[in-house]
Structure formats: structure tokens, C-alpha cells
Amino acid sequence: MRIALLGYGKMGKTIEQIALQRGHTIVIKANHNDNYDITQADIAIDFSIPSAAFKNISHSLTHNIPVISGTTGWLKDYDKAVALCEAKNGAFIYASNFSLGVNIFFELNTNLAKMMNTLKQYKVSIEEIHHTQKLDAPSGTAITLANDIISVHSNYNSWQLNKETDNAIQILAKREEDVPGTHTINYNSDIDTINIKHVAHNRQGFALGAVVAAEWLLGKTGIFTMKDVLNIG
Numbered sequence: 001m002r003i004a005l006l007g008y009g010k011m012g013k014t015i016e017q018i019a020l021q022r023g024h025t026i027v028i029k030a031n032h033n034d035n036y037d038i039t040q041a042d043i044a045i046d047f048s049i050p051s052a053a054f055k056n057i058s059h060s061l062t063h064n065i066p067v068i069s070g071t072t073g074w075l076k077d078y079d080k081a082v083a084l085c086e087a088k089n090g091a092f093i094y095a096s097n098f099s100l101g102v103n104i105f106f107e108l109n110t111n112l113a114k115m116m117n118t119l120k121q122y123k124v125s126i127e128e129i130h131h132t133q134k135l136d137a138p139s140g141t142a143i144t145l146a147n148d149i150i151s152v153h154s155n156y157n158s159w160q161l162n163k164e165t166d167n168a169i170q171i172l173a174k175r176e177e178d179v180p181g182t183h184t185i186n187y188n189s190d191i192d193t194i195n196i197k198h199v200a201h202n203r204q205g206f207a208l209g210a211v212v213a214a215e216w217l218l219g220k221t222g223i224f225t226m227k228d229v230l231n232i233g
Contacts, residue, residue, distance in 0.1 A: 062084070082223050
């Protein structure tokens with residue numbers, strides 16, 4: 001599989017290592033202001049920056065190249081990407097987190113929220129910790145976790161960053177040196193606390209998930225998620 005890496009920072013370089021180990025070829029290594037011929041590639045993997053993501057995705061889809069995107073902070077244009085993918089009969093996966101473990105964690109989070117729905121004495125909150133170079137807050141993973149809870153829990157209809165309000169899930173976003181990503185869901189009551197946590201030890205899990213998703217997507221058409229890739233949910 002010939003891969004275009006759109007975004008060649010720390011994540012792009014880790015994806016490169018994993019892809020080469022799995023027998024693939026990297027034909028493009030581009031950052032947001034580079035010119036490149038996307039038609040050299042069989043598939044594109046975008047881990048760029050919020051301001052470049054939609055341009056990378058639309059450029060790939062316009063040239064009939066399937067694309068995987070793990071960039072967060074650009075989702076105001078997500079519906080445009082979906083519409084373009086459908087118009088071009090293309091293939092597209094966006095995930096706020098490609099880690100295989102995190103996607104299992106998403107399912108645990110949703111199932112726990114369903115169980116807690118009738119226990120109104122518990123107040124839910126989310127804490128996310130990332131490295132200081134992360135450009136967006138809260139993380140895309142934390143937003144996905146919050147939205148999944150909202151979809152099944154009748155107490156909540158929104159989330160708030162670093163604020164506690166009625167009917168909103170508080171997301172505490174912290175930035176610390178050299179933290180790949182830690183996400184904790186807390187259910188607090190006067191009596192006890194229930195929590196579930198996912199801790200990433202390095203970027204390898206994110207990179208492996210992105211390459212696995214690219215392998216799965218090649219040859220398909222449509223808009224998919226990691227649930228489709230992993231056959232869960």
C-alpha cells in the first residue's frame with residue numbers, strides 16, 4: 001500500500017515507522033504548506049493541524065484517494081467532507097482517536113453511561129491530560145466521550161470546558177509535559193466514586209490504529225468510523 005502522510009510531525013513519523021514495519025511504502029511526506037501529487041498514493045493519512053485538515057481531506061477525495069484523518073479541531077467542516085466523499089463516491093474515516101484501546105474504551109464509556117442513567121445521585125465529569133504541544137482543548141477524544149454519554153444519559157444535554165453547570169458534563173483539560181493522552185470518566189456521589197480510565201503510554205497505539213484503519217478502508221467506498229474497522233458497537 002502506497003501511503004501519503006499529510007502531516008509529518010511526531011505522529012506522522014510514528015505512523016511511518018509502523019507502516020514500514022507492516023510492509024507498506026511512504027510515497028508522500030507533506031506538511032501543511034507543501035505541494036505534493038496525491039495521485040502517487042493509494043491512500044492518504046492526515047495527522048496535520050486543524051487549519052490544514054479539511055484542505056488535505058478534500059484534496060484527497062477530489063482526486064479519488066481514500067483518506068483517514070485523525071486531526072482534531074476542524075470538525076466545523078466535517079459535513080462538507082462527508083458531502084464531498086458522497087459526491088465522489090469516495091472513502092473516508094475520521095476518528096478523534098485511532099487507538100484500538102481507546103475505541104474499546106469508548107464502548108465501555110457508553111455502556112457505563114447507560115447503566116448510570118437511572119442513578120441520578122451521581123454527577124459525571126471527564127478529565128483529559130495531554131502534552132503541552134496539543135493545539136486544541138478539550139481533546140477530540142474527550143468530546144467524543146462526552147457526546148457518547150449525552151446520547152444515552154437523560155441528565156445531560158451538553159458539555160462545558162473547565163466549568164461545572166447543571167445538565168452539562170464538565171471536561172477538565174490539563175496540559176503537562178510528555179503526556180501522550182490520559183482520559184478519565186468520573187461518576188461522583190456523596191457516598192462513593194466510580195471511574196474508568198485510559199492511559200496512553202506512547203504514540204504507538206494511535207499510529208497502529210491509523211494504519212490498521214487504512215488497510216481496512218482500501219478498496220471500500222463510504223463514510224466509516226473505527227467501530228466499522230473493529231466491528232464493535
